[in-house]
Amino acid sequence: MSNSTPQTMGQQFGRRSWAEPWKIKMVEPLTMVGRAERQKALVEAGYNTFLLRSEEVYIDLLTDSGTSAMSDRQWAGMMTGDEAYAGSRNYYNLEAAIRNHYGYRYIVPTHQGRGAEHLISQVAIRRGQYVPGNMYFTTTRLHQELAGGVFVDVIVDAAHDPADRSPFKGDVDLAKLERVVREQGAANIAYVSLAATVNMAGGQPVSMGNAKTLREFCGRHGIRLFLDATRLVENAFFIQEREPGYAGKSIAQIAREFCDCTDGAWMSAKKDSLVNIGGWLAVNDWTLFEEIRNLVVVYEGLHTYGGLAGRDMEAMAIGIEESMQDDHVRSRIGQVRYLGELLEDWDIPMVQPVGGHAIFLDARAFYPQLTQDQYPAQTLAAELYLDSGIRSMERGVVSAGRDAVTGGHHYPKLELTRLTIPRRVYTQAHMDVVAESVKAVYDGRAAARGLKMVYEPRYLRFFQARFEPL
Numbered sequence: 001m002s003n004s005t006p007q008t009m010g011q012q013f014g015r016r017s018w019a020e021p022w023k024i025k026m027v028e029p030l031t032m033v034g035r036a037e038r039q040k041a042l043v044e045a046g047y048n049t050f051l052l053r054s055e056e057v058y059i060d061l062l063t064d065s066g067t068s069a070m071s072d073r074q075w076a077g078m079m080t081g082d083e084a085y086a087g088s089r090n091y092y093n094l095e096a097a098i099r100n101h102y103g104y105r106y107i108v109p110t111h112q113g114r115g116a117e118h119l120i121s122q123v124a125i126r127r128g129q130y131v132p133g134n135m136y137f138t139t140t141r142l143h144q145e146l147a148g149g150v151f152v153d154v155i156v157d158a159a160h161d162p163a164d165r166s167p168f169k170g171d172v173d174l175a176k177l178e179r180v181v182r183e184q185g186a187a188n189i190a191y192v193s194l195a196a197t198v199n200m201a202g203g204q205p206v207s208m209g210n211a212k213t214l215r216e217f218c219g220r221h222g223i224r225l226f227l228d229a230t231r232l233v234e235n236a237f238f239i240q241e242r243e244p245g246y247a248g249k250s251i252a253q254i255a256r257e258f259c260d261c262t263d264g265a266w267m268s269a270k271k272d273s274l275v276n277i278g279g280w281l282a283v284n285d286w287t288l289f290e291e292i293r294n295l296v297v298v299y300e301g302l303h304t305y306g307g308l309a310g311r312d313m314e315a316m317a318i319g320i321e322e323s324m325q326d327d328h329v330r331s332r333i334g335q336v337r338y339l340g341e342l343l344e345d346w347d348i349p350m351v352q353p354v355g356g357h358a359i360f361l362d363a364r365a366f367y368p369q370l371t372q373d374q375y376p377a378q379t380l381a382a383e384l385y386l387d388s389g390i391r392s393m394e395r396g397v398v399s400a401g402r403d404a405v406t407g408g409h410h411y412p413k414l415e416l417t418r419l420t421i422p423r424r425v426y427t428q429a430h431m432d433v434v435a436e437s438v439k440a441v442y443d444g445r446a447a448a449r450g451l452k453m454v455y456e457p458r459y460l461r462f463f464q465a466r467f468e469p470l
């Protein structure tokens with residue numbers, strides 16, 4: 001949307017009032033269960049919110065992944081699905097939307113983000129190579145490790161401190177990156193893995209300045225720079241808001257400028273792109289693309305569908321267009337901030353500044369009586385569910401998993417419980433309910449005892465691990 005388009009009534013008339021740029025056409029009833037049933041459900045789920053049935057949940061803030069509401073245009077697009085095995089017209093629409101908005105030359109669809117992570121890791125990492133990145137993400141790091149890579153965190157220190165209010169806590173620390181390159185040699189760096197925004201840091205953005213510096217640095221050393229574009233649209237909003245020189249540019253212009261600093265990207269379209277399933281991998285280099293296109297048929301499907309139905313690709317193509325509209329992004333991040341402001345008024349400890357997709361409660365500050373071996377963030381997620389049926393997600397020591405070499409726990413500095421806001425799904429009144437429940441759990445914090453893990457799966461343990469109260 002161009003900047004000359006009138007956006008909100010507030011912007012037209014200088015009024016304070018503000019509202020979502022959509023109205024609701026179809027509703028889905030919520031289910032609410034009583035406290036005794038919640039207690040029972042929690043025990044049956046092994047105190048793991050991933051193991052609850054969604055019918056036992058009142059307000060579902062587990063994730064913003066695949067949980068957004070599609071628009072009427074997207075649903076109409078679903079009906080135009082061309083379910084051909086090869087060369088579906090919806091694939092070409094998707095390719096055009098990605099080329100237009102993200103700017104990459106060669107594209108394969110994948111069933112979701114981790115399908116794309118698998119492919120890029122297999123084609124771009126040689127066993128023993130290093131992969132520096134701006135903080136780990138669970139599935140991203142696992143695929144890098146399964147391909148024989150060694151992930152190295154090179155994010156700025158501020159990212160590890162929930163109270164630090166720096167505007168771009170997703171930035172790569174160039175001194176850290178330089179050190180890895182110097183010590184290991186450029187030939188032993190598979191690529192730089194840049195996520196925008198940084199999920200595990202609290203949805204924190206990367207500045208355009210940092211992306212341009214990385215472009216220059218990687219170019220100089222002959223290292224490729226790949227982007228995790230999963231929440232790039234939200235990153236673009238923060239650049240527009242916070243970085244000098246970008247206030248007059250649209251989200252779409254900023255997103256494109258950011259991608260132009262990189263050699264390719266993987267995407268979980270289940271976030272920014274407003275679909276319930278889908279992803280893609282895109283690169284500019286033809287030789288690399290040939291390898292990707294060859295591998296995609298082994299793991300996902302033919303290179304013109306990559307595990308998706310034609311209708312899914314159409315919904316994604318339309319979702320990409322909608323996701324880039326300034327009004328939409330402002331409304332989406334505005335809702336997250338609204339919840340953040342309610343909690344801040346009550347001095348609830350959380351990651352600051354509030355990021356793009358979620359509130360990240362600081363479970364260490366909630367429960368100073370618990371060590372990380374007693375799983376404070378997992379405990380907080382369980383307490384929130386018990387209080388009000390709100391489902392959140394642990395993002396602490398359970399998510400961090402074990403060291404691939406020593407087998408010991410990773411102990412991340414950040415021990416967080418994430419309240420993730422789906423796009424276009426809940427109203428401001430739901431946010432009020434959430435805030436009051438968080439406040440009630442905070443008021444009862446002294447009674448928390450923590451949990452012990454009684455079952456631990458080998459990969460991505462947080463999904464299926466089971467716990468019991470201490």
Ligand code: P71
Binds near residue numbers: 113269279
């Ligand atoms: C989120 C998810 C979904 C998820 C994944 C793992 C554990 C728990 C929940 C997925 C992402 C992501 C980024 C930055 C790649 C993926 C994988 N996030 N990069 O936050 O946030 O995409 O789920 O489509 O495979 O709840 P995928």
